[in-house]
Amino acid sequence: MADKRIVFATGNTGKMKEIREILSDLELEVVSMKEIGIDIPIEEDGTTFEENALIKARAVSRQCGEIVLADDSGLEVDYLNGEPGIYSARYMGEETPYSIKNANIIGRLEGIPDEKRTARFVCAIAAVFPDGQEMVTSGEIEGRIDYEEKGKNGFGYDPIFYVPEFGKTTAELSDEEKNSISHRGKALRRMKEKLRARI
Numbered sequence: 001m002a003d004k005r006i007v008f009a010t011g012n013t014g015k016m017k018e019i020r021e022i023l024s025d026l027e028l029e030v031v032s033m034k035e036i037g038i039d040i041p042i043e044e045d046g047t048t049f050e051e052n053a054l055i056k057a058r059a060v061s062r063q064c065g066e067i068v069l070a071d072d073s074g075l076e077v078d079y080l081n082g083e084p085g086i087y088s089a090r091y092m093g094e095e096t097p098y099s100i101k102n103a104n105i106i107g108r109l110e111g112i113p114d115e116k117r118t119a120r121f122v123c124a125i126a127a128v129f130p131d132g133q134e135m136v137t138s139g140e141i142e143g144r145i146d147y148e149e150k151g152k153n154g155f156g157y158d159p160i161f162y163v164p165e166f167g168k169t170t171a172e173l174s175d176e177e178k179n180s181i182s183h184r185g186k187a188l189r190r191m192k193e194k195l196r197a198r199i
Contacts, residue, residue, distance in 0.1 A: 004199065005029035007036060009060040009070035014155040015184070019069075022179055022188045026195060028067075038063050049073065049086060050136050053126035061128040067199075069191065073123035073184060075157045077145060079109060079116050088157070102149055102160045109145055117144040121161060121170075123183040125191045135194050139186025143170075154178070 006026075008019055011034035020030050033039075042059045046052040049072040056070035074088030084091035084101075092101050109117055124138045141163070149159035151171030158171035163181065170178055179185045 005031055005066065007031055007033055007060060007064055007066050007068045009033050009056040009068055018179060018184060019188065021175065022185055023192060026192060033060050036064065044072065049122055049124035050126070050138065052086060053124045053136065054134065057126040057128040065130050067130070068128045069125060071123055071125045071184060071187065073121065075119060075121055075161065077105060077119040079112055098156050099149065102157060105145060106147065106160060114144060119143060119145050119161065121183040123187040125187040127191060127195065137187050137190035137194065139183045139190065141181055141183045
């Protein structure tokens with residue numbers, strides 16, 4: 001087991017921190033594609049989170065021939081017909097700061113009451129093995145869009161995603177709280193059980 005590792009198809013350090021914490025008891029080294037020198041353009045042209053996660057995992061697997069995990073996640077706002085959805089990272093342009101993306105979503109919900117501000121984070125995680133086997137798991141967290149950005153402990157849309165059961169945004173949660181309820185946490189734990197059975 002010690003010689004096995006998992007390559008995660010991301011260069012996002014915030015995401016890797018979360019991933020390493022959740023997978024820490026697998027006794028496998030978890031490295032990002034960036035850390036092992038893989039830097040390839042991947043066109044995420046799937047129509048679902050699951051398809052995009054598989055596209056990423058397959059592309060990186062072809063480069064390294066190891067166990068590769070990839071995730072695709074995003075925010076679905078019901079009042080905005082599920083936007084930004086699978087385009088969450090590319091919403092308003094990939095280089096646009098999330099402070100501007102978040103302000104745009106809050107602006108589009110101006111005057112909309114709590115009960116119509118429902119939203120969810122969705123995450124799909126795909127695994128591709130050297131023998132070609134593939135597995136996908138998913139997770140969701142329900143909440144609503146807050147009226148302003150709050151909290152510094154998070155990234156992306158975390159500062160505007162309010163979780164009623166905690167009474168705060170996901171950017172105000174501690175790492176432990178966030179990992180226990182997050183969409184990525186749920187999908188990763190489901191994947192961890194599948195990996196345990198496989199390796």
